Amino acid sequence: xxxxxxxxxxxxxxxxxxxxxxxxxxxxxxxxxxxxxxxxxxxxxxxxxxxxxxxxxxxxxxxxxxxxxxxxxxxxxxxxxxxxxxxxxxxxxxxxxxxxxxxxxxxxxxxxxxxx
Amino acid sequence: xxxxxxxxxxxxxxxxxxxxxxxxxxxxxxxxxxxxxxxxxxxxxxxxxxxxxxxxxxxxxxxxxxxxxxxxxxxxxxxxxxxxxxxxxxxxxxxxxxxxxxxxxxxxxxxxxxx
Numbered sequence: 001x002x003x004x005x006x007x008x009x010x011x012x013x014x015x016x017x018x019x020x021x022x023x024x025x026x027x028x029x030x031x032x033x034x035x036x037x038x039x040x041x042x043x044x045x046x047x048x049x050x051x052x053x054x055x056x057x058x059x060x061x062x063x064x065x066x067x068x069x070x071x072x073x074x075x076x077x078x079x080x081x082x083x084x085x086x087x088x089x090x091x092x093x094x095x096x097x098x099x100x101x102x103x104x105x106x107x108x109x110x111x112x113x114x115x116x
Numbered sequence: 117x118x119x120x121x122x123x124x125x126x127x128x129x130x131x132x133x134x135x136x137x138x139x140x141x142x143x144x145x146x147x148x149x150x151x152x153x154x155x156x157x158x159x160x161x162x163x164x165x166x167x168x169x170x171x172x173x174x175x176x177x178x179x180x181x182x183x184x185x186x187x188x189x190x191x192x193x194x195x196x197x198x199x200x201x202x203x204x205x206x207x208x209x210x211x212x213x214x215x216x217x218x219x220x221x222x223x224x225x226x227x228x229x230x231x
Binding site: 032034036041042043044045046049051090094103104106107108109 | 120149157158159160161164208210213218219220221222223224225227
């Protein structure tokens with residue numbers, strides 16, 4: 001079965017320090033991988049995606065993610081965290097059996113808390 | 117990008133009642149998706165709504181409980197029927213950014229509390 005795992009419920013980091021939010025996946029074939037962010041009382045916003053090409057993907061708000069096929073991981077990173085990055089982050093994989101439209105399977109989410 | 121408006125943004129409902137959530141998109145879209153986000157949990161796809169045909173429901177979700185309408189290419193409704201406290205969730209409408217892109221645009225959600 002296709003699945004996404006986010007092993008950390010919460011990540012705490014000091015402002016200015018680098019951050020990593022972990023994600024591993026299990027999917028048939030080549031994965032389409034995504035990161036979304038949810039700010040309080042808001043819907044989800046797309047951050048970045050990996051479909052093919054360079055393993056390091058750059059996205060919105062200075063975030064990037066590294067696709068590692070051998071470790072089946074797609075960790076989200078940022079070199080210097082901001083307090084405003086505090087939010088709920090979801091990793092997702094496209095269901096390869098969803099045809100041409102975009103059915104996504106989401107991880108459980110990781111709450112990022114950036115402290116001043 | 118697509119701008120998605122959902123109504124209501126939040127509501128408190130009594131057990132046994134039904135509530136209809138509306139989703140309006142500022143552009144014509146083929147597919148609309150309805151997700152549920154239970155408290156402290158991830159998103160689960162309820163169903164996919166395609167204009168002009170019956171919605172396709174995911175395992176564990178049935179039309180009698182979550183009837184969906186899709187009267188045109190910019191609008192959809194999700195009804196949560198005969199609600200119980202277990203239905204307390206955020207319900208999110210989303211649309212695809214394009215076939216095979218994998219990206220979705222989301223509304224801000226409708227937070228339902230069932231007493």
